[in-house]
Amino acid sequence: MTLMSQDLAARREPGDEQEPVVRVSGLVKAFRRADGSIARAVDDVSLEVRPGEFLVLLGPSGCGKTTLLRIIAGLERADAGSVTLRGEEVFAAQRGVDLPPERRRLSMIFQSYALWPHMTAFDNIAYPLRNARPKPGRADVDRRVRAALEMVGTPELGRQYPNQMSGGQQQRIALARAIVGGDDLVLFDEPLSNVDAKVREQLRLELLSLQRELGFAAVYVTHDQTEAMELAHRIAVMGHGRVRQLADPATIYRRPVSRYVANFVGTSNELTGTVVRHEERTTVLRTVVGEVAGARADLAVGAEAVAVFRPERTRLVAAGGAEENAWPSEVTAVLFLGAHTETVAKAGEQSFRLLGDHDAAEGTRVTVTVRAEDVLILPAEG
Template identity: 45%
Template sequence: MASITLNNLVKKYGDGFPAVNDISIDIADGEFIILVGPSGCGKSTLLRMIVGLEDITDGDLLIDGERVNDKAPRDRNLAMVFQNYALYPHLTVYENIAFPLRLAKGKHSEDQVNKLVTEAAATLELTDHLQRKPANLSGGQRQRVAMGRAIVRQADAFLFDEPLSNLDAKLRGQMRSEISQMQRRLGVTSVYVTHDQTEAMTLGDRVAVLKKGELQQIASPRELYEQPVNLFVAGFIGSPSMNFLPATLDGNTLRTALGDLEIPAAKAEKAAGKKVVLVGLRPEFFEDAQLVEDHKRANGTVFTATLTHTEWLGNEQYGYIDFDPAPEVRGLLDNLAREMDADELRPQIVVTLDAASRIRGGREAELWLDTRKLHLFDAESGENLTRDAEAGAELTREANEERAEEIATAQQADGERGTGTGGTGHDTEAVRTGAGHSSGATAAGGKHSAG
């Protein structure tokens, strides 16, 4: 395994446009890092810079402390798993997995090749398919073959470039689970690029959110969700996404298109002096007021609204509220749409309701909002005024500790089954040390130590 350090990396093309702009990240030994963001944000370019397929314009790339800017890809000992599998159709699964070992002529005996291939196949449940050709495999099986080829290389790190985007939704869910379990068993440093936030939130130890070549925030998935650093991160992470409601602040009262919302004094103080703010409301912050117990009502505020329609999903339902923003704040929504890389932002609030709620579209209803959890954003800079940095860092520390325990448990169970780990030789203590680091969040381009 290896640590990977990105020091102020910059990638400029011929026209001088920075596709990657001053990004610094410390990736710990054995850590699983996700690079996520909309199309064109620079995440794939950054991955290609790490593996050596893109030149670095400025900054330093270190692998285990050694500067590798000028090293060829083959000399960096990194294994890449591509979106299109990159399998050889005329070779069997066995020979596809063995291919990188065959390239290193004379380095591995036939017995060693067989041992590495069979161990990797067992890890990925491909043992029964070793003599088949790629054309006879499912998409998920082909992706596992591509991962098997990475495993046998005994690389210092795995780099994944949107490996599941060609699969259907059900298979993506299955493969997410398999990649996560494989990474825990092997404990190998991994960098994974995706535009799918579900993959980002379920796979990574930490997630780096990129926008237009700049790092916005890097933290555990839970910290990103509960303590986003700015409007972009708050709106990008979460499904359905966070609602943004323009408001003016009058003491502890938010004057909004939905009516007056009373908020805790501590939150109001953080936005003091701001003429207009954007209120960040996750759909799950709402509930049918009729279903909220009396002792819980004091933690929020009740307001009246008419829903345009509801969607019943079985375990829950979504309700939709249209609002008419004042002319002076409509421009804020247009700016916010550009911030979120969207064509437009509908003046609409999405709320999550209990499946038992009888609220229906077209009727006036009482809704309860948990005001303890809402966020207030600066309308001009996009900064989260109510972010609690220490609480966010604690969420990431807890996630790291839990992940380290999961890795140790997975490797112990793997050892008891005697399936092997592809000959990687990564022991549990090394993984515990790597995954148990402490980290918080940083604004764009800030150095972020993995400890």
């Protein structure tokens, strides 16, 4: 483990006393749509980003992630709430505080990096320095641009134009431009959304290692859950302007707090029903396929609920091979996906998806099962 990653691990401990780089509190932003209706793009959002942390804002189109990012940057003015950067309040709706973007000591990387096509890599990186007030001297600009090129590992690219560089090199130049001023906070607005899947994967890995190495804090907007899982120390899953869950990727995946989060991150099997009883360690629902036992949940008997479980935790057994959660089904599809196979089985109208090698051909009668501890029982709504 490098010093940097040790630091990061330490930072992720709860009870961390370090001053956050970003603290937003009670942010609200409403827009009036063309038809006169009001869209609450950001609806009472509070969160923090710690030094060196990679925070991803994840959610479907229109959930407010870009608006939140732009409020942090100072490109959008919130109706209520405050933004504090490194302990300094840069925006406070009530008190009329609103520092312009250039005084917030952060940089933003947009879709496709937005490098100036008519400028060399060197001039692209020098751009924010040459436009800074006070403007640094020529020798100073030269030294800092070279240092930034060195830092992102491309000292030889100074004289290249963007169209003479690979996607990975462009990303490095965009990052060099973002950090050249010494900012410890970089905001990303879907920088990889216009890149094809294969290259995107590569660029993601590079971005990950550069961010961990250079140690700046990042707030990164995406609607791509794979991207979020791979890059983030923590993910804020957003829906309708609100943060629905904020946690590390494993917790988001294994312990989603709501049906919304469970469905947005990864795929799930779902059985809706009514809570019929609680046992020592389980909660039991009545559903169309019979009783379903899941990890004990704090829900009233009679409440509408949903049992959620992941395809990789769902298994096939011989008839009579499971004591609980055993549903006689028929295999309706076997999809070969390369690294793994997905099997779809149906019990009446209810479909189950299973990941892994199950070795059951289409049309086979099987029993689908899942352990109660691998089943989350969540409220039906939300």
